[in-house]
Amino acid sequence: xxxxxxxxxxxxxxxxxxxxxxxxxxxxxxxxxxxxxxxxxxxxxxxxxxxxxxxxxxxxxxxxxxxxxxxxxxxxxxxxxxxxxxxxxxxxxxxxxxxxxxxxxxxxxxxxxxxxxxxxxxxxxxxxxxxxxxxxxxxxxxxxxxxxxxxxxxxxxxxxxxxxxxxxxxxxxxxxxxxxxxxxxxxxxxxxxxxxxxxxxxxxxxxxxxxxxxxxxxxxxxxxxxxxxxxxxxxxxxxxxxxxxxxxxxxxxxxxxxxxxxxxxxxxxxxxxxxxxxxxxxxxxxxxxxxxxxxxxxxxxxxxxxxxxxxxxxxxxxxxxxxxxxxxxxxxxxxxxxxxxxxxxxxxxxxxxxxxxxxxxxxxxxxxxxxxxxxxxxxxxxxxxxxxxxxxxxxxxxxxxxxxxxxxxxxxxxxxxxxxxxxxxxxxxxxxxxxxxxxxxxxxxxxxxxxxxxxxxxxxxxxxxxxxxxxxxxxxxxxxxxxxxxxxxxxxxxxxxxxxxxxxxxxxxxxxxxxxxxxxxxxxxxxxxxxxxxxxxxxxxxxxxxxxxxxxxxxxxxxxxxxxxxxxxxxxxxxxxxxxxxxxxxxxxxxxxxxxxxxxxxxxxxxxxxxxxxxxxxxxxxxxxxxxxxxxxxxxxxxxxxxxxxxxxxxxxxxxxxxxxxxxxxxxxxxxxxxxxxxxxxxxxxxxxxx
Numbered sequence: 118x119x120x121x122x123x124x125x126x127x128x129x130x131x132x133x134x135x136x137x138x139x140x141x142x143x144x145x146x147x148x149x150x151x152x153x154x155x156x157x158x159x160x161x162x163x164x165x166x167x168x169x170x171x172x173x174x175x176x177x178x179x180x181x182x183x184x185x186x187x188x189x190x191x192x193x194x195x196x197x198x199x200x201x202x203x204x205x206x207x208x209x210x211x212x213x214x215x216x217x218x219x220x221x222x223x224x225x226x227x228x229x230x231x232x233x234x235x236x237x238x239x240x241x242x243x244x245x246x247x248x249x250x251x252x253x254x255x256x257x258x259x260x261x262x263x264x265x266x267x268x269x270x271x272x273x274x275x276x277x278x279x280x281x282x283x284x285x286x287x288x289x290x291x292x293x294x295x296x297x298x299x300x301x302x303x304x305x306x307x308x309x310x311x312x313x314x315x316x317x318x319x320x321x322x323x324x325x326x327x328x329x330x331x332x333x334x335x336x337x338x339x340x341x342x343x344x345x346x347x348x349x350x351x352x353x354x355x356x357x358x359x360x361x362x363x364x365x366x367x368x369x370x371x372x373x374x375x376x377x378x379x380x381x382x383x384x385x386x387x388x389x390x391x392x393x394x395x396x397x398x399x400x401x402x403x404x405x406x407x408x409x410x411x412x413x414x415x416x417x418x419x420x421x422x423x424x425x426x427x428x429x430x431x432x433x434x435x436x437x438x439x440x441x442x443x444x445x446x447x448x449x450x451x452x453x454x455x456x457x458x459x460x461x462x463x464x465x466x467x468x469x470x471x472x473x474x475x476x477x478x479x480x481x482x483x484x485x486x487x488x489x490x491x492x493x494x495x496x497x498x499x500x501x502x503x504x505x506x507x508x509x510x511x512x513x514x515x516x517x518x519x520x521x522x523x524x525x526x527x528x529x530x531x532x533x534x535x536x537x538x539x540x541x542x543x544x545x546x547x548x549x550x551x552x553x554x555x556x557x558x559x560x561x562x563x564x565x566x567x568x569x570x571x572x573x574x575x576x577x578x579x580x581x582x583x584x585x586x587x588x589x590x591x592x593x594x595x596x597x598x599x600x601x602x603x604x605x606x607x608x609x610x611x612x613x614x615x616x617x618x619x620x621x622x623x624x625x626x627x628x629x630x631x632x633x634x635x636x637x638x639x640x641x642x643x644x645x646x647x648x649x650x651x652x653x654x655x656x657x658x659x660x661x662x663x664x665x666x667x668x669x670x671x672x673x674x675x676x677x678x679x680x681x682x683x684x685x686x687x688x689x690x691x692x693x694x695x696x697x698x699x700x701x702x703x704x705x706x707x708x709x710x711x712x713x714x715x716x717x718x719x720x721x722x723x724x725x726x727x728x729x730x731x732x733x734x735x736x737x738x739x740x741x742x743x744x745x746x747x748x749x750x751x752x753x754x755x756x757x758x759x760x761x762x763x764x765x766x767x768x769x770x771x772x773x774x775x776x777x778x779x780x781x782x783x784x785x786x787x788x789x790x791x792x793x794x795x796x797x798x799x800x801x802x803x804x805x806x807x808x
Contacts (some may be wrong), residue, residue, distance in 0.1 A: 120314075122307030123336045123386065127301050128343040129672060130378040132425035133296035135351050137289065138371035140683065142363065143226040145283055150190045150201050151249055152366045154280045156257035157604060158248040161464055164268035164374045169240040171268055172208075176236055176248070179260045180206040185253030186214035187260065191242050191464075192648070193232075197662040198672040201231045203249075203704040204239040211597070214251060223362035241657065244269055245464035288683035291429055293374075295690035298425070301385040302380055302418050302697040308389040309411070309704055315393050315399030325394050329343055329387060358485050361657045408709045412702065416734075419698040423742055423781060426691045429560050429684055430777045436681040442607045443674040449608060450666035456491075458669075462661035472625075473659055478626020480656070481638060484645060485522060485629070486621025491639040492522035493597040494632055499563040499614065516553050519613040520593055523620045528641065531615055532587040539586075545623065546614040548586040548665075557613070564616055568623070579623065579761050586615060596636035596666055639666075699789040706731045707796040728793055735789050746778030 146152055180187045193200035203222060207214045217223075222231035222621045235295045248264075250257045261271070286291045308315075318328050351371075355361055392403065392410050450456075461473070484490040498515035520532075523541035530538045534551055545568075548561055561581045591611050598606040618624065624632075632638055640646055643663050650657040706728070707714060725732060750770045757769035 119338060120307050120311050120332070122303055122310055123332070124339045124343070126303035126307055126382055126386075127340045127379070128347070129296070129300050129303060130382055131340075131344050131347050131375060133292075133300070133378055134371045134375035135347060135376050137292055137296065138367055139147060140289060141280070141283060141370060142291065142342045142367055144679075145280060146224060146226050147198070147229055149201065149223070149280070150231060150247075151188065151251065152363050153249075153251055155252075156250045156254050158250065158257060158261050158264065159271055159464075160245050160264060160269045161272045162270040163245050163465075166268040167242050170237070171237060172264070172269065173236045173245040175263050175267060176260070177206040179256055179263055181208045182251045183207050183256035183258040183259060186212065186251040186792075187236070187256070188251060189236060189239050189243055190247045190249055190250040191239075194647075194660075194662050194663060195664070195667075197664060199229055201229075202232045202234060202242070203231050204236045204243070206236040212252075215781075221320075223359075223570065225363040225367070226357055227359065241654070245462075245658070247464075264275045288680045288687060291432070291687045292423055292424065292683060292690075293377075295383075295687050295694065296378055297381055298418055298422050299690055299694045299697075300382045301699070302422075302694050304382045304386045305389045305414065305418075306701050306704075308393060308696050309388060309701060311806040312393050312396075312401055312708070315390065316396075316398055318400050319394070319401065328394075329390055333383075334387070351514060351752050368661050370764065381619065384701040386682045391747050408526060413726065415698050415701050415705065416738075419695065419702070420529060420738075421776075422691055422694045422698065423738075423785070426688070426695065427742075427746060427774065427778050429687045429691055430781065431774055432684045432771065433681065435771065436677055436684060439677050440681055441669060443677055446608050447667060447670045447674055450670045453595070453641075453662075453666050455643055455647070455665055456595070456639060456641050457663050457665045458636050458639050459507070459633060459646050459660045460636065460660055460664065461630070461765045462752075464661070465658045474626045474630050476653075476656055477659055478629050479635070480653075481633065482621050482624070482626065482630035485524070485624075486526050488527070488620060489640065489642065489645045490522075491524050491528055491595065491641065492520070492618065492632065492637060492767075493525055493593075493595045493639060494520035494618075494635070494637045495594050495597045495610065496520050496568075497599065499560060499567065499616075515555070515614075515638070517613040518612045518616065519594065519610055520616045520618065525671055526617065529593050532590060533590065534585050534587050534677060535657070536587065538582075541620070542620075543579075543619055544583045544619070545619065546617040547581065547583045548617065550590065550614070551588040552612060553614065560614075568616060568618070576597075581620070588612065595639045597639075598636070620714050695785050696788055699785060699798070702731065702735075703789065703792045705797050706793070707800060711800055712796065714800050718797075724794070724797065728797070731793065732743050732790070735786055739786045743775055747775040750774045 140564055142152060164621050176189070179185070186209075188206075188207060189204040191202050191204075192198075193202060203217075205214060205218045207218060209215060218232050218235065222233055226233055244264075244267075248260060250260060264270075284293060309466075315328060326770070352361075355364065355367065389411075395410070427755070458701055465473075483488065485492060496518040498518050525531075526539050526541065531548060532538055539546070539548065543562065547564055549555055551559070560583055589612065590610050592615070594608045594610055596608065629638065639665075642657070643665070646660065646663045650660055650663075714727055751773065753770045754772070
């Protein structure tokens with residue numbers, strides 16, 4: 118009869134491989150655009166010495182010379198996260214890339230579209246951007262050389278996202294680790310639970326290779342049926358999901374992950390069987406196991422699983438809060454209808470600051486002066502330094518700062534203490550909540566030095582007036598947030614200091630553009646931006662997209678929900694691994710000391726005294742793990758709160774990690790004691806021979 122646990126382990130390898138390949142394809146497609154791990158040439162520097170027609174002809178020539186397909190990819194202006202335009206240069210009219218040009222690109226995931234066009238039509242959007250070299254990696258260097266001859270270059274240090282980057286962290290990496298630990302733990306447990314059967318085989322004179330081969334053969338027979346069901350089920354699902362688009366890529370990826378999971382599982386199977394063979398035949402017939410080696414192997418899986426559980430639980434808590442915030446933000450943004458914000462193109466907007474300021478700055482001032490634009494800037498507190506040493510998210514002794522224009526006051530009410538809303542004015546006003554106690558002269562000086570810059574078009578000195586605002590007001594910030602704000606960010610500020618700038622009369626061209634890059638220039642009517650892009654071709658290159666507030670938030674909420682569900686699945690998986698290792702530790706313990714346990718019981722020993730060795734190990738782990746988590750949390754807090762820290766803000770711990778670790782340790786200890794009590798009761802009831 119096949120070992121059911123081993124069959125489960127190898128079947129789980131196939132299931133995990135199918136799931137991971139599917140999640141990778143749906144996740145990577147939105148970043149890589151084309152599901153081929155192809156070289157990318159990202160052009161951001163352009164001396165504009167050649168027109169786009171010449172660039173298109175050059176790209177086509179490189180494709181023809183190297184029998185390649187080259188695609189220029191760019192996001193759609195109105196649907197940047199769900200629609201991509203791919204301009205193709207194809208050498209072989211019979212290739213699948215030529216079919217893409219005729220029939221469209223067959224995307225793997227739903228809700229994501231790639232529209233294809235001939236390379237000659239990219240004049241309105243090119244030539245800066247991403248060039249994907251398909252099927253012929255040797256054409257990458259040739260393309261880079263030919264584009265350089267036309268004055269098109271990559272920025273120094275440019276790096277492209279590759280497929281393996283998705284497994285350097287995040288929920289996919291956690292899923293892969295859960296799959297590895299889970300299948301290896303199941304394989305080891307299957308061998309340990311079948312130790313008596315292996316003892317019988319040894320008694321019959323069978324060697325280790327013979328037993329291993331027999332084990333693999335009977336497991337393969339039972340697994341083959343499950344594998345056929347998995348393959349047929351996967352094909353049926355993919356046919357319903359995407360009509361088998363990108364089936365070849367999916368199959369190759371699934372087989373790769375199947376190998377990555379199957380090989381470690383097989384090695385653990387063989388190694389555990391070798392450990393079982395170190396026990397003499399007669400003790401093995403009673404279920405005895407090599408104590409030290411097996412226990413060490415179990416805890417080599419158990420300890421990493423505890424750390425992984427802590428990381429995943431922290432991710433679940435964080436993403437749960439993010440989802441709640443994003444759901445609130447989505448409700449607020451949907452109330453704004455078609456209100457949108459423009460974004461600066463990564464292909465053109467960062468290459469020449471002066472050119473961007475000269476092109477976009479005067480237009481932003483113009484639409485600000487006409488009342489077509491809302492300005493909402495979430496700034497640093499006026500009387501604090503931008504590089505406050507407090508960690509991100511720490512409470513500030515000064516109210517938050519919101520810089521707005523007169524149009525903001527027309528769109529969002531800011532009330533005085535009498536309940537009257539503030540309206541437009543010719544001077545700069547600082548609205549301070551009644552509950553705040555701030556020095557008026559210091560506020561005026563701070564606003565003058567930090568924000569009131571003489572505009573390029575005027576040298577009029579503006580007066581600054583400090584006025585009271587009603588207490589307990591919560592103001593809407595649209596899409597604005599500080600550079601150190603957590604992500605995602607709830608677009609609300611409670612009792613902020615509000616600096617109101619008269620429309621179009623204060624900020625410089627560079628300041629307008631700088632605020633636009635942070636989502637602080639908002640357009641209630643997005644057609645204002647679309648009309649400007651259509652009217653000024655040069656501006657259309659700098660303004661990459663015009664996205665509604667609700668669209669951006671909805672997409673971000675969808676991504677966070679995917680991650681949250683993935684991490685919840687991972688949490689269940691790692692919990693199963695911890696349960697398996699707890700049971701394995703108990704099995705090894707009771708089978709090795711079954712007679713001793715029985716004698717101690719009839720001699721009147723307590724449960725704790727009988728199993729003190731295992732309980733001491735588990736108790737030390739239950740104390741040591743939260744202690745390590747507390748030390749690691751304090752260390753990371755010290756690093757991320759350093760003013761010189763330049764890493765990602767997401768790396769800062771929440772501070773709750775030691776409590777998560779304590780909860781995990783207590784649950785694991787309880788599970789171990791429960792399993793141990795179950796085995797103890799069985800020994801007492803049936804005798805040492807039935808352990």
